[in-house]
Amino acid sequence: MITITKDKCCGCTACAAICPKHCISMRQDEEGFLYPEVDKTQCIDCGMCEKVCQFLHHSPRREPIVTVAAKCKDMSMRLASSSGGIFTLLAEAVIKQYGVVFGTRFDDNWNAVHDCTETVDGLAAFRGSKYMQSDMGDCYARAKEFLESGRVVLFTGTPCQIRGLKNFLRKDYDNLLAVDVICHGVPSSKVWQKYLKEISGDCNVALVNFRDKRQGWRKYNISLGVISDKCPNPQEISCPFGENTYMQAFLSDLSLRLSCFDCQAKEGMSGSDLTIGDYWGIEKVLPGFDDDTGASVVIAYTEKGKDWFGKLDCNSRPTSLDAALRNNQAIISSASKPVYRDYFFKRFVKTGSFHRALDDTKSSAIEKRLRRLIYRKTGL
Ligand SMILES: Cc1cc2nc3c(=O)[nH]c(=O)nc-3n(C[C@H](O)[C@H](O)[C@H](O)COP(=O)(O)OP(=O)(O)OC[C@H]3O[C@@H](n4cnc5c(N)ncnc54)[C@H](O)[C@@H]3O)c2cc1C
Ligand code: SF4
Ligand code: SF4
Ligand code: SF4
Incomplete structure (x- = not known):
């Protein structure tokens, strides 16, 4: 039966999803992060929860097969995406093949939740980064059902969520394309909700954009749209990311989950086919490619990932992992735990x-x- 210390549990939910007695629940602690809790009266000591835990079993680091800089050709799609819009291109390609796409959307209360869609219109909700841990719900089990029925599944998430999915599935599926985002770490949904309440006061939040690129991709803004009974027209609260208090706590690592300081899923350890993220520093590496609307770094770890990416209609240039790492250590390194x-x-x-x-x-x-x-x- 699984027992955890908080610095050795990323909340992937693989243990809860695999338990044959359904006796593991994910419970929020006082910091707002979800951890597994076992109902010992139902446990049959089968050990499955321990078998799938990424903190109990080593996974090898992998070398990329290929690393490229890429951006989607459609400027408006790029502006609506966090980096170069590669997620949307991959997702559209999967949906064209009667596939299913899993990703993170906001629910009605602005909590980040994992969900799936089978339509191109449904992708809009997944587009753009939500900088907090998403609630996986029963998405691992739903993905397995689609995979078993022969549908193509694109599953996107943080590296630890992808490793959790792969551990839960316990076998390779040709029809699964697993894509993780480069991950700095995650704040809790409770921290996010408190921030949102304090910043919006009595108003209702109508829009959240963590990557408002109107001032450019490198100097992006965080923007909220709020409405109230007194003032039904949406008001905008917007400022550069460095001046936004939520981003200050996030980027200085104060609000991160403890396991993010000892991540077990970066550097290919997640088992993903592709890793996508921001190509920070592209203006120095490939100046002609950069127009400050967003560029992605795409790292293929498998032939399958390389093939899917190779079929996309996007602009791309070959590059190297070393060049991408110069301004993006989060690809391979955990954040260091701040003293405070x-x-x-x-x-x-x-x-x-x-x-x-x-x-x-x-x-x-x-x-x-x-x-x-x-x-x-x-x-x-
Ligand atoms: C918490 C977090 C931390 C990140 N840290 C870095 C970093 O340090 N360096 C870096 O280069 N890139 C980081 N990224 C990735 C980057 O912000 C973009 O998400 C990525 O480059 C994809 O951009 P895109 O333009 O292709 O598409 P977009 O449309 O912007 O991508 C959205 C994708 O991100 C997924 N997603 C959104 N929010 C979440 C979430 N909360 N949990 C899991 N998946 C989510 C969606 O499901 C979708 O697959 C981070 C993303 C998240 C969510
Ligand atoms: S040992 Fe088996 S039954 Fe007990 S909590 Fe773990 S998975 Fe569930
Ligand atoms: S890391 Fe995942 S599998 Fe391991 S205890 Fe935490 S939630 Fe369960
Ligand atoms: S840093 Fe690692 S443990 Fe933390 S959310 Fe990202 S992938 Fe998960």
């Missing part, structure tokens, strides 16, 4: 406020730095 990560969450739990926790953490960090400076100058 636990303090941030302690304040978050205590105050029940995202902004109070962030402000307290910033002040505490500044105070400590100031004390160190005074000590260095005066010895006091």
Whole structure:
């Protein structure tokens, strides 16, 4: 029976999905992350949950077969996507073959959830990054049903979600195309919900765009659209990502899940066919290819992934993993746990406020730095 420590569980849900007695539930902890909880009275000690856990079994690192820079030709699609729009091209190709696409959408309360679609129109909800952990629900089991029935399945997610799917399936399917996104790490849905409530006040949120490229891809904005009874026309709350408090906590690693500091699924360990992400630094590597509307790095780990990508009608240039890594270490490396990560969450739990926790953490960090400076100058 599975037992976990929080730094060694990414919440992939493979254990809950495989349990023959359905006696594992995913429960939210006080930081807002989901962890498995076993109903011991139902457990038959079959050991399946341990067999599929990525923190209990080693997976080999893999070398890419091919690495390319790519972008979809349609400018409006590129602008609507986080990077170069390669997800949409792959998804459309799969749907053309009567396939099914799994990805992350927002639910009615702006929680990120995994779901599937069988239509091109349905892809719009999956487009664009949602920077928080998505709830997998029963998507592993649903994907398996489609695969067993012979349908082509494109399953997209973070590397640990793809590794969770592959461990759950426990066999290779020719009709599965597994694609992971390069992953910096994930904040919890609770952190996101608190932020959203505090920023939108009494208004209802009508739109969230984590990658508003109107000012360009490199200097993207985070934009929200809000409406209220008093003012039914949507109002925009928008600022550059570096000034957005949610992104400050995310990008400085304060709000990340503990397992993200020891990720077991990067560098091909997820078992994905393709990895897609931002080609940061493309302006230096391939200046002629860059127009600041978004470019993707696409890494093929299998012949199947290479073949699917090879059939897409996109602009692409050969490149190397080393070149892509120069500005994107998240492809292979976990974030380092910041000294103040636990303090941030302690304040978050205590105050029940995202902004109070962030402000307290910033002040505490500044105070400590100031004390160190005074000590260095005066010895006091
Ligand atoms: C939490 C997170 C962290 C990321 N960190 C990095 C990074 O450090 N470096 C980097 O280069 N790229 C990172 N990315 C990937 C990048 O933001 C783009 O998602 C990716 O390049 C695909 O872009 P696209 O233009 O092809 O298509 P888009 O349409 O932008 O891609 C959307 C794809 O992302 C999936 N997705 C969206 N939100 C989530 C989620 N919460 N969980 C799982 N899957 C999701 C969708 O299902 C779809 O497959 C991250 C993405 C996420 C979700
Ligand atoms: S040991 Fe078997 S029955 Fe018990 S929780 Fe794990 S998978 Fe479920
Ligand atoms: S990492 Fe996944 S399989 Fe392992 S305990 Fe956590 S949720 Fe279960
Ligand atoms: S960093 Fe690793 S463990 Fe964290 S969400 Fe991303 S893939 Fe999962």
